[in-house]
Amino acid sequence: MLEIKDINKSFGLLKVLKDVSLKVNKGDVVSIIGPSGSGKTTLLRCINFLERADSGTLIFDGEQFDLNKISKKDILRLRKKTGFVFQDYNLFRNKTALQNVMEGLVTARKIPKKEAEQIARENLAKVGLSDKADAYPHQMSGGQQQRVAIARALATKPEIIYFDEPTSALDPELIGEVLAVMKTLADEGYTMLVVTHEMGFAKNVSSKVVFMENGVILEEGEAKQIFENPRNERTKQFIGIGVEHEKQI
Amino acid sequence: MISQRLANILADSFTKILIPGLTMTIPLTIISFSFALIIAVIVALIQFAKIPVLKDVARFYIWIIRGTPILVQLYLIFYGLPSLGIILNPFPAAVIVFSINEGAYAAETMRSALESIPKGQIEAGYCTGLSYMQIMRRIVLPQAFRTAFPPLSNSLIALVKETSLAANITVVEMFMATQRIVARTYEPLALYCEVGLIYLFFSTVLTKLQAAGEKRLNKAGY
Numbered sequence: 001m002l003e004i005k006d007i008n009k010s011f012g013l014l015k016v017l018k019d020v021s022l023k024v025n026k027g028d029v030v031s032i033i034g035p036s037g038s039g040k041t042t043l044l045r046c047i048n049f050l051e052r053a054d055s056g057t058l059i060f061d062g063e064q065f066d067l068n069k070i071s072k073k074d075i076l077r078l079r080k081k082t083g084f085v086f087q088d089y090n091l092f093r094n095k096t097a098l099q100n101v102m103e104g105l106v107t108a109r110k111i112p113k114k115e116a117e118q119i120a121r122e123n124l125a126k127v128g129l130s131d132k133a134d135a136y137p138h139q140m141s142g143g144q145q146q147r148v149a150i151a152r153a154l155a156t157k158p159e160i161i162y163f164d165e166p167t168s169a170l171d172p173e174l175i176g177e178v179l180a181v182m183k184t185l186a187d188e189g190y191t192m193l194v195v196t197h198e199m200g201f202a203k204n205v206s207s208k209v210v211f212m213e214n215g216v217i218l219e220e221g222e223a224k225q226i227f228e229n230p231r232n233e234r235t236k237q238f239i240g241i242g243v244e245h246e247k248q249i
Numbered sequence: 250m251i252s253q254r255l256a257n258i259l260a261d262s263f264t265k266i267l268i269p270g271l272t273m274t275i276p277l278t279i280i281s282f283s284f285a286l287i288i289a290v291i292v293a294l295i296q297f298a299k300i301p302v303l304k305d306v307a308r309f310y311i312w313i314i315r316g317t318p319i320l321v322q323l324y325l326i327f328y329g330l331p332s333l334g335i336i337l338n339p340f341p342a343a344v345i346v347f348s349i350n351e352g353a354y355a356a357e358t359m360r361s362a363l364e365s366i367p368k369g370q371i372e373a374g375y376c377t378g379l380s381y382m383q384i385m386r387r388i389v390l391p392q393a394f395r396t397a398f399p400p401l402s403n404s405l406i407a408l409v410k411e412t413s414l415a416a417n418i419t420v421v422e423m424f425m426a427t428q429r430i431v432a433r434t435y436e437p438l439a440l441y442c443e444v445g446l447i448y449l450f451f452s453t454v455l456t457k458l459q460a461a462g463e464k465r466l467n468k469a470g471y
Contacts, residue, residue, distance in 0.1 A: 048376060049375075050372050050375070050376075076378065076380060079375060079376060079377075079378050080378040082376070083376070084372075084373070084376035086369060086372070086373060088369055090367070090369035090370050090372060090373035091370075091373070092370055092373070092374070092387075092388050093370065093392060094388065094391045094392045094395070095388075103374075103377055103379070103387065103388075104377035104378050104379070107379055107383050107387060108377060108378035108379050108380075108383070109378065149373075152373075152377065153376075156377070156378065
């Protein structure tokens, strides 16, 4: 359902993405892993046009777009089919949890308020936060805010949800609650593209894992294969470090 | 201590000062401040959205207005423009000058308030499917107003007192009314104290309103 071909992006002289291609099928949970600065987040941001790629093609539901030349109208249209969860949640601070979830329904999609509220409440229930519906972001913990952000992304019934390091800004003890919600979504068949440093999630929840370094995809494959039998030396090393790290803990 | 004559003058003049206060000073303040807010929001948004050319016009406007005394601006509009055939009545002239002047300062307040909103919320707005205008109207501006409320209240209080400068262009507001009574009665000390106290009263009311407004905004939770 989503395919990107030969995406390139530079910040000044620094080439952040070099001819990156990636395919996500319906129902896939794809984790992008790799060291910091490898271009994972930039890739995700380019796919949702938060950064304008220098070149590349995006195929979404069979429709083809030039990532550099795509019109504002198409961007708006595509964004209505996708959801995005940020590292630092980015909830609307002037709105309650419920209003955060309703905003995309009422304002962007013109769904009647009553109906939108019902959808919003269902999605808050899904992330286990029915009791926080009237809380403002500053009244919630990071984990709760991130779950509201997930509910906000879910509410619009996106065809794919992008997650940009959704647990990286969280206290260790709050990471679990967010990962649990994400696992539920994966089990329910949501299509997800996840940039993550959570090796456990990548290994156990995702169907496919992509390893990136220095703006290129070094290896991709089934999660099991990548973690148990990596072919690329760097992947081996990177995952090895992760495993070592877990052992030390 | 206070002679009967002085007491009479003060009592007589009280309504004679207060009425221009209610019919001139306050309307001048409210009308000018309303226009100033409109100017401020537009000028701030132009800069925030980095609209080419217009943003340079905005910077130029702020530069000129903040860089010249308001008294000069008043004289220029009221006494200067007639040379070009543009003759304005005192009150509208004062409204124009105070609106434009206050607008420049308020625009900077608004701009800094807009810039204080974390950019991530704008990106989140886009990702939720909102358009730029929707994000501005529903997410960014409400928060910016919240941030700008205390400094804008401050400007409003300053403006009440600043309107006394309109006396220079023959607007018969509180200060001018007082000057006229002083000219008749030769009691500057008592009368200027009296008008000062009335200004103080106006400012105090506004300060109380500001406190109430801030309390309400805080209750809103963000």
